[in-house]
Amino acid sequence: MDSNTRIMQLFFRMANGESINLSTAMKEYHISERTFKRNMTTIHRALPEKSYEFHHDLKTDNYFLNQKDILSxxxxxxxxxxxxxxxxxxxxxxxxxxxxxxxxxxxxxxxxxxxxxxxxxxGSYLPVNKDNNLIKRIGFFREAIEKQHPISFDYRDSNPKGHSYKRNIGIPLSLYFANYYFYVIIYRENPEDEKNNGKTYVYRLDRFSNPKMHPRKQLTVPDDKRTDEASIRNKSYLMNSGSIISYEFIYRGYYPAALDQLPNSRVKKDSEGEIVKTADGGVIIYGQMFFNGAKMWVQGQGSKVTVKAPQSLITAIKDELQETLNGYEK
The missing domain is CATH 1.10.8 (Helicase, Ruva Protein; domain 3)
Incomplete structure (x- = not known):
């Protein structure tokens, strides 16, 4: 083994956390003490100061490296x-x-x-998804997004009426993480529509089944269908489904906590910049978000929230509460 090859091998062994003993290395490489120490000096001088510390334990004659922080x-x-x-x-x-x-x-x-x-x-770590293929899926969708390549896929949705096994075709636009899960924004055509009016959907990454690159090389995405990740995030609370609504809630709890949970929400103020208070001491919070997310948030707040608008959300909350009461009366 020539000198350069030996020095590189010694360095990589030390860089991988191994301690190199003087006597052992002399026998292994069939070299003299002087040659070994000269090799160590070469490694020491060539080390990038920001990456490694060179050490020689005089008692054991072991040589080793301590890696410094690459990331703090x-x-x-x-x-x-x-x-x-x-x-x-x-x-x-x-x-x-x-x-x-x-x-x-x-x-x-x-x-x-x-x-x-x-x-x-x-056992204290309890993942929401026990599969171990998220990284692989992220890589697949990242490539499809970068190349703007159509994909075909099955999807296990949460429809209470049952899962649809229809094969879908669409083009991934963006991938993001929120509330325990990764999501993919996909534009999907609607071949049953005479005008082929497609729609942008949000899918949960772990619910895809057998996604593949589709042989079709091109799929045109209208500009008004290119919903981006930031737009979705700014209107989402746990669920990205339903139409986008403008809402007003009367909130009687600690309102900064509510503002933290509701993207781009605001507290209503008067013309002088003072927070408007209701008769019962609540504040009025307003903004825009997806209907189902708004419904879920309101239901989770109990008596601390009263919906002022829209009427469709008021009706949905009342119907849900009535169904809940009916369940207890049976």
Whole structure:
């Protein structure tokens, strides 16, 4: 083995966390002490200062490297906490992501990140999706979005009447994460419509079945159908379905918490900039969001919320409450 090849091999072994012992290396590479130490000096001088610390343990004659932070420890720790908190990835994928993140921090601090991964083994990490193919799916849809390539797919929806097994064809426009799940925005044509008026839909990534690139090379997406991720986010609360409505709620709780939950919501103020208060001490919150998301949010607030508008939402809430009462009267 020539000198350059040996030096590269020694470096990569040390970079992977291995300690190289002087006596062992001399026997393994059939070299003298002087040659080995010269090789170590070459590695030491060539090391990028921002990436590694070179160490020689005089007692054991072991040579090793400590990796410095590639990504700061606090940033890595925060990312790990966020990923664990979202519960989006299955245990295997979360473990793989965590191990890759561990390699980005200082060697001395890697155990602290590994301690976070212990939650996967202890059973306290409960993913919302137990499958371990999200990364693969994200890669598939990312490619389709970049190439603007049509795809064909089946989808397991949450329709109480049952799942539709009709094969769909559409073009993915965007992919985003919100409220525990990844979502894909897809423009889908409607061949049953004489004018072929298509529509933009929001799908949950984990509910796709057998998505494939479609042989059709082109699918025209009208400009008014190119709903982007930001637009969806600004009108969503847990559900991205139903028509977009303009709403007004009377809220009697701690209103800043409500504003945090409702994208782009506002508190009604008078002409002098003072918050308008109702007779019972509530405030009026208004904005725009998807109908089903608004309905879900109102139902979760109980008596703290009264819907002022629109009438369609008022009617839906009343009907839902009446059905709930009927269930208790049986």
């Amino acid at each position: 420890f606090d940033e890595t720790y925060a990312i790990m906490k966020i990923l664990l908190g979202t519960r989006a990835f299955g245990k295997q994928e979360m473990d793989s992501i965590g191990k890759n993140l561990v390699e980005l921090v200082d060697t001395h601090k890697q155990s602290d990140i590994n301690n976070l991964l212990s939650a996967l083994k202890g």
